[in-house]
Amino acid sequence: MTILKKVYTLVFLRKDNKILLGLKKRGFGVNKWNGFGGKVEPNETILEAAARELKEESCVDVKTSELQNIAHLEFTFEGDPTMMDVRVFSANVFQGEPKETEEMIPKWFELNAIPYNDMWPDDNIWFPLMLSGKLFYGIFNFKGFNTILNYNIQELESMEAFYKIHK
Numbered sequence: 001m002t003i004l005k006k007v008y009t010l011v012f013l014r015k016d017n018k019i020l021l022g023l024k025k026r027g028f029g030v031n032k033w034n035g036f037g038g039k040v041e042p043n044e045t046i047l048e049a050a051a052r053e054l055k056e057e058s059c060v061d062v063k064t065s066e067l068q069n070i071a072h073l074e075f076t077f078e079g080d081p082t083m084m085d086v087r088v089f090s091a092n093v094f095q096g097e098p099k100e101t102e103e104m105i106p107k108w109f110e111l112n113a114i115p116y117n118d119m120w121p122d123d124n125i126w127f128p129l130m131l132s133g134k135l136f137y138g139i140f141n142f143k144g145f146n147t148i149l150n151y152n153i154q155e156l157e158s159m160e161a162f163y164k165i166h167k
């Protein structure tokens with residue numbers, strides 16, 4: 001089966017031992033808490049897309065130089081030839097206060113109170129790696145949107161080295 005790849009961004013803001021999540025109000029992942037992100041458009045870089053989606057969904061501004069790439073995630077769904085290629089970033093320097101938008105209701109969560117029951121089912125597998133400052137590559141194969149058929153996670157030494165071999 002031909003695999004079509006679509007590139008997405010996902011940004012997590014950090015402040016005072018808290019993480020900013022948003023409750024998605026519509027579309028893919030509706031009613032789930034998540035970071036902020038979306039599809040990379042043809043006329044922009046991945047970093048530009050990450051900053052744009054954060055702004056659109058939470059009203060917060062971030063400089064692309066403050067976005068740290070911390071993970072690469074790939075999602076496939078049984079029977080769907082599209083692979084979602086998700087570039088995950090974190091930032092602790094940003095401008096403005098998060099505000100509710102048409103897409104998201106933002107909220108700061110203590111790191112020991114992450115609402116995993118209302119998140120994508122893979123998140124409780126890789127959030128602990130992210131929260132302990134690890135870099136990683138994860139692949140998740142879903143059946144429907146609630147069942148993980150199989151997955152693999154690899155810790156990485158550096159994202160640059162990973163992207164040199166993983167095009």
Ligand SMILES: Nc1nc2c([nH]c(=O)n2[C@H]2C[C@H](O)[C@@H](COP(=O)(O)OP(=O)(O)OP(=O)(O)O)O2)c(=O)[nH]1
Nearest residue numbers: 008009010027028034036037038039086120122123
């Ligand atoms: N935490 C987490 N995030 C995920 C998973 N799967 C997945 O696509 N995401 C992220 C990647 C993107 O940030 C977001 C999906 O993007 P989107 O469909 O909202 O993109 P968009 O805003 O461009 O779409 P649109 O509604 O404007 O068409 O969800 C997952 O399993 N866990």
